[in-house]
Amino acid sequence: GAGVSQSPSNKVTEKGKDVELRCDPISGHTALYWYRQSLGQGLEFLIYFQGNSAPDKSGLPSDRFSAERTGGSVSTLTIQRTQQEDSAVYLCASSSGGGETQYFGPGTRLLVL
Amino acid sequence: KNEVEQSPQNLTAQEGEFITINCSYSVGISALHWLQQHPGGGIVSLFMLSSGKKKHGRLIATINIQEKHSSLHITASHPRDSAVYICAESTGGTSYGKLTFGQGTILTVHP
Numbered sequence: 602g603a604g605v606s607q608s609p610s611n612k613v614t615e616k617g618k619d620v621e622l623r624c625d626p627i628s629g630h631t632a633l634y635w636y637r638q639s640l641g642q643g644l645e646f647l648i649y650f651q652g653n654s655a656p657d658k659s660g661l662p663s664d665r666f667s668a669e670r671t672g673g674s675v676s677t678l679t680i681q682r683t684q685q686e687d688s689a690v691y692l693c694a695s696s697s698g699g700g701e702t703q704y705f706g707p708g709t710r711l712l713v714l
Numbered sequence: 715k716n717e718v719e720q721s722p723q724n725l726t727a728q729e730g731e732f733i734t735i736n737c738s739y740s741v742g743i744s745a746l747h748w749l750q751q752h753p754g755g756g757i758v759s760l761f762m763l764s765s766g767k768k769k770h771g772r773l774i775a776t777i778n779i780q781e782k783h784s785s786l787h788i789t790a791s792h793p794r795d796s797a798v799y800i801c802a803e804s805t806g807g808t809s810y811g812k813l814t815f816g817q818g819t820i821l822t823v824h825p
Contacts, residue, residue, distance in 0.1 A: 632811055634811070634812065634813070636813070643815055643816075643817050643818060644800065644802075644813075644815040644818075645815070646812055646813060646814065649811070649812050651811075657812060660812075692757065694757075696811060698811075699811040700744055700745060700804060700811040701762075701811065702759050702762050703747070703759055703811070703813070704759065705749075705756055705757040705758070705759070706756070707756045708756065
């Protein structure tokens with residue numbers, strides 16, 4: 602079946618603009634994770650959704666970052682008033698439950714000019 | 715603070731060599747993950763283990779819970795094994811499965 606998909610694959614934006622990144626998890630997967638991979642920082646956790654539970658937002662770097670997951674499926678990560686330091690690859694992963702093997706999407710490469 | 719340390723950071727090998735990548739973590743975990751990322755490619759989960767050893771093809775992952783240490787071994791290495799290998803820990807609690815990553819090991823296998 603289809604894996605995790607993300608869109609857009611690449612996004613170039615100007616500093617100060619808002620961006621929305623989309624993740625379509627594997628059908629039936631209840632857990633969804635957002636991670637960020639930047640050149641100097643490696644991979645870091647951003648936010649985690651599990652079923653109907655309140656999301657774990659502990660990794661979001663500032664209040665400019667937010668995410669939602671509608672209907673327990675598609676998720677959108679929104680970055681408001683983008684800054685150059687937001688430039689990174691944003692990765693989404695899903696799993697059949699918390700603690701299970703995670704399947705990663707191809708990522709969205711964000712460049713803030 | 716959860717910390718995951720990998721060694722070496724860079725590893726170069728000749729085709730056919732046996733390769734070991736090490737990972738140490740600082741807190742109790744629910745599972746230790748090994749991931750693979752090819753240049754320009756996505757991330758693939760290789761193993762998730764909480765005890766003992768797992769094997770898949772030429773790849774073997776081991777974990778020692780008491781020593782908070784895991785190793786990834788590649789037997790009969792091949793140039794197509796060239797990639798970044800990342801270990802990550804997941805802890806329990808309310809965010810069961812959330813990953814904390816090591817910095818990665820860049821492996822280059824020459825023919």
